[in-house]
Amino acid sequence: MSTSDLQTKFNDSDKENAMDDRYEEQESDDSIVYSAKIDEILGCKTYNPDQSKDEKRWLRKEYRNLINTTEENRLEYLRPESEGLIQNIRKANSLNRKVKNTHEATLDARLLVLTCNLGVQRARRMKLDNNSFDIDSYISKLITFMGGRQMDNDSDEHLELNWEAVGRLASRFTNRVPTSDFMLGPLSIETKEREKKIRHSLNKDKNSLKEPEQLKEKDIERQENETTRNVKMVFDILGENQPINFFEFIINPESFGQTVENLFYLSFLIRDGKVSIDDDSGQPILMLCQPPTSENYAEGLIKKQLVMEIDMNMWQELIEVYEINESVIPTRVSHKQTNGRWLG
Structure with missing residues (x-):
């Protein structure tokens, strides 16, 4: 890296720090009062105006680097086998524990929005077809997880599958009570036949009909x-x-x-x-x-x-x-x- 590039980088960093200092001076007392109420509810301190400037600058730098890295590797993170988004969330969670001011919280929210948008795009690109999702392989791994592969090949003893293990695993990802739903297809519903109405033609008496009057020139x-x-x-x-x-x-x-x-x-x-x-x-x-x-x-x-x-x-x-x-x-x-x- 040349001396001019280093000088430019330092100048940009000084500008960001100056802007951050001005932003800190504009924070109102309403944020302190609001944060105090949250502290009482959560039992911990979420806002600390006395946090050291060096720590706040370090947090901003880390957040900005993480945001820039995410934008540069956007196409890479959209690939199904990429774990970049998961690593982003882990780093963001680690940094969020040290966030005590609104400016750093804003950068954290910006990173979260960017990561969520990439996650949505990645989900839309997923294809559940024979090439990307192998049903046989999925069933084989599911049987192994439930203990179905532990018996000898020569044994005729039937081993029951441990469905409770699957239930405990699934319960980690949902807090909703399962409910029973019905689809229209499986239900035996009698199709109502449409009644055909017979329309009778109206017979008019030709003798009672009157022709319209025609005006002549x-x-x-x-x-x-x-x-x-x-x-x-x-x-x-x-x-x-x-x-x-x-x-x-x-x-x-x-x-x-x-x-x-x-x-x-x-x-x-x-x-x-x-x-x-x-x-x-x-x-x-x-x-x-x-x-x-x-x-x-x-x-x-x-x-x-x-x-x-x-x-x-x-x-x-x-x-x-x-x-x-x-x-x-x-x-x-x-x-x-x-x-x-x-x-x-």
């Missing part, structure tokens, strides 16, 4: 022509009765539906600018007017929209407030549909 055109005719009728009636209150004009005291229709037809005239609503007097007053020209819009005229909501209760209240007994717009005859034709 002439029916649609007639409806459009009727809307245009009613809009013109509303325009002519307003010309004869202007100026007039907005509600007194559209409300039909005999029909709520035709009141809504009158409002619908009037909206076309207001949209086209043929009718204006003046509310300077505090009441909406309808009057005919000249539709705005393109010059008016160029001068800054802006179109506005007004959404009005009316229901049965409001309709009845307006009739009582304005004392409307007769509709200004005559009541229209309702249309009836017969055999696909609209009659009015």
Whole structure:
């Protein structure tokens, strides 16, 4: 190793020691109180702030070396025949007995997490097939452990196997009381047969069936022509009765539906600018007017929209407030549909 490498190594060690000293100064009194409670429970001292710095530095060095060794030999420890992980746990247990401060405990936890992750990866790589697990060899060793190989080959005496020895060996690795479980396979369960429901076809009386009404182009055109005719009728009636209150004009005291229709037809005239609503007097007053020209819009005229909501209760209240007994717009005859034709 060259002089520069040694100098670099010493510098890194000095930096780690300086960081460790700063970390020690940041330990709070809460850790001391918490450790004192644990000491009372366990009956031993788990935290010792007076532990010598040389011993703490030695512990950190050993832990860091062990962590670096584990990371460098990661692939080697994942092999089934490797005992590196077991040696890691043994060394960590030996070092943990001397840990009395939080920083060293943190390094111990980091090493434990790294070792556990490698253990999980190693377990996932295990394959219980004929190449890695020999059932015959396992049974032969199990019989030998239970004393089955101690008799002579020429003797016909049958020696009982010592199953208690296997039980005592297995009891070291489990503290759980064995319970009996059941699998679905071995149980004799009667399979429930699915009931087949017979669906009967619904017989409909062809005479009672009604074909859907089909609208023709002439029916649609007639409806459009009727809307245009009613809009013109509303325009002519307003010309004869202007100026007039907005509600007194559209409300039909005999029909709520035709009141809504009158409002619908009037909206076309207001949209086209043929009718204006003046509310300077505090009441909406309808009057005919000249539709705005393109010059008016160029001068800054802006179109506005007004959404009005009316229901049965409001309709009845307006009739009582304005004392409307007769509709200004005559009541229209309702249309009836017969055999696909609209009659009015």
